[in-house]
Amino acid sequence: MQASRIYTTKIFDQFQEEYEEYQGAFIKYPNECHSACEYTVEIFGDTQCTVTANLLDDCLSSDCQKFDTFGILCSHALKVLDVMDVKLIPYKYILKRWMKNACNGRVQDLHGLTIQINSKSKFTH
DSSP states (O other): OHHHHHHHHHHHHHHHHHHHHTEEEEEEEEOOOSSEEEEEEETTTEEEEEEEEEETTTTTETTHHHHHHSSOOOOHHHHHHHTOOSSSGGGGGGGGGGGGGGGGSOOOOOTTOEEEEETTTTTOO
C-alpha cells in the first residue's frame, strides 16, 4: 500500500515484480552478530543472494545491487526487512525521483540557489 501511494506507476510496477518474487523467497543461512547480520536469501527455484543488514545505521546491502543500480529494493532485501519485522519501506530507500510528487520540489543550481522554471516551456517537459 505504501509503495502504491508513493511511487510513480512505472516504478510501482517494477517494485511489484520484486514484491512478488519476495513472496517466494526464504532465508537459507542467517548469520547474526551484534552490529550486522548477514542473510543468504534464495528465491524458490532461482538464484541466491547475500544481504547484509547493518543494525547500527539501519542500512541494507545486497549482492545483486538492485538498489544501487535501479533505485528500488530487491526481493532479497524485502525478505530481510520482513524477517526484521519492518513493515514499511524505510524512506532512505525511496528515491525522490521515483515519487509521484517529485516534480513538486524546488530545483536548485550547483550553488544551492533556487531556479525559476517555466512549467509550460518545452525544455521542462
